[in-house]
Amino acid sequence: MSEIKTIGLLTSGGDAPGMNAAVRAVTRAAIYNGLKVKAIYRGYKGLITGEIIEFKTQNVSNIIQQGGTILKTARCAEFRTVEGRKQAYETLIREEIDALVVIGGDGTLTGARIFASEHNFPIVGLPGTIDNDIFGTDSTIGYDTALNTIIEAVDKIRDTASSHERLFFIEVMGRDAGFLALNGALASGAEAAIIPEIATEVDQLEDLIKNGFRKSKNSSIVLVAESELTGGAMHYADRVKNEYPEYDVRVVILGHIQRGGSPTAYDRILASRLGAAAVESLIDGQRNILLGIDDDQIVSVPFSKAIKNDKPIDPELLKVLKVLSI
Numbered sequence: 001m002s003e004i005k006t007i008g009l010l011t012s013g014g015d016a017p018g019m020n021a022a023v024r025a026v027t028r029a030a031i032y033n034g035l036k037v038k039a040i041y042r043g044y045k046g047l048i049t050g051e052i053i054e055f056k057t058q059n060v061s062n063i064i065q066q067g068g069t070i071l072k073t074a075r076c077a078e079f080r081t082v083e084g085r086k087q088a089y090e091t092l093i094r095e096e097i098d099a100l101v102v103i104g105g106d107g108t109l110t111g112a113r114i115f116a117s118e119h120n121f122p123i124v125g126l127p128g129t130i131d132n133d134i135f136g137t138d139s140t141i142g143y144d145t146a147l148n149t150i151i152e153a154v155d156k157i158r159d160t161a162s163s164h165e166r167l168f169f170i171e172v173m174g175r176d177a178g179f180l181a182l183n184g185a186l187a188s189g190a191e192a193a194i195i196p197e198i199a200t201e202v203d204q205l206e207d208l209i210k211n212g213f214r215k216s217k218n219s220s221i222v223l224v225a226e227s228e229l230t231g232g233a234m235h236y237a238d239r240v241k242n243e244y245p246e247y248d249v250r251v252v253i254l255g256h257i258q259r260g261g262s263p264t265a266y267d268r269i270l271a272s273r274l275g276a277a278a279v280e281s282l283i284d285g286q287r288n289i290l291l292g293i294d295d296d297q298i299v300s301v302p303f304s305k306a307i308k309n310d311k312p313i314d315p316e317l318l319k320v321l322k323v324l325s326i
């Protein structure tokens with residue numbers, strides 16, 4: 001196994017608060033250990049086009065508190081092609097980069113796994129996505145901040161919902177995962193969460209009505225996870241208008257507000273620990289793994305496992321939500 005002297009670093013896919021804290025941690029831990037760091041701009045796109053500069057410790061000063069990613073990010077269709085990945089490999093050779101740390105979500109890690117096996121290149125992945133949909137880690141970088149953004153918004157919507165005695169369907173992000181909706185609902189005291197994980201098993205709207213929601217309340221808030229499987233908040237609002245016209249319904253789609261903002265302490269600490277661990281793992285000769293957090297310990301999961309498995313929703317959380325919404 002050849003010695004690693006230079007680490008390449010990129011962020012890819014949807015940005016997430018805390019990515020900058022991870023960029024800072026990887027950069028500083030690498031330099032601390034006598035390695036060089038090369039920052040790759042715009043994710044895999046920058047790897048293909050060679051948008052790369054060497055980072056010193058001062059390049060990552062004053063960024064731990066910033067949302068977004070100073071490295072910029074992109075969703076890169078070219079990297080999905082053999083030719084695109086070949087060009088990316090040529091860039092790495094030209095730049096004398098010996099290993100990569102990639103920070104991103106499911107798509108980013110899938111790209112990393114394919115690239116690593118195609119070119120026998122050492123990569124460590126860090127889970128950076130607000131969706132929390134990565135198998136093998138209790139939490140992803142950005143998830144806690146997004147949850148806090150959601151509850152802040154829901155608290156505000158509750159004021160008007162209760163004044164007008166309305167039913168609000170609030171759509172949150174998550175792509176095809178219900179973590180933001182479910183835990184957002186628990187943390188904001190919402191009546192229910194409509195999530196894709198159980199969308200085909202039960203009619204979640206009928207369930208809501210059957211459980212007598214709104215009987216003893218003058219307003220109701222339901223968090224809906226965006227997803228083709230749930231149909232989103234508009235779909236449920238339309239259904240209520242048709243099937244239960246006695247309710248005064250409104251829809252709020254929180255959208256990209258969930259991706260912004262200064263990261264919470266939890267996300268900053270998680271990102272810092274994972275970033276430092278990524279450098280240590282590469283120095284220790286580990287390759288093609290995702291680093292995550294499990295029971296407050298940093299753990300490593302092979303790419304193949306992290307990507308193949310869907311992260312399950314804890315049914316206990318659904319039960320608690322139901323119990324507490326009476």
Ligand code: F6P
Nearest residue numbers: 014105129130131173174175259
């Ligand atoms: O993966 C993060 C995420 O914010 C998802 O929750 C959402 O479905 C998607 O990205 C939106 O992506 P874009 O910003 O490219 O429209």
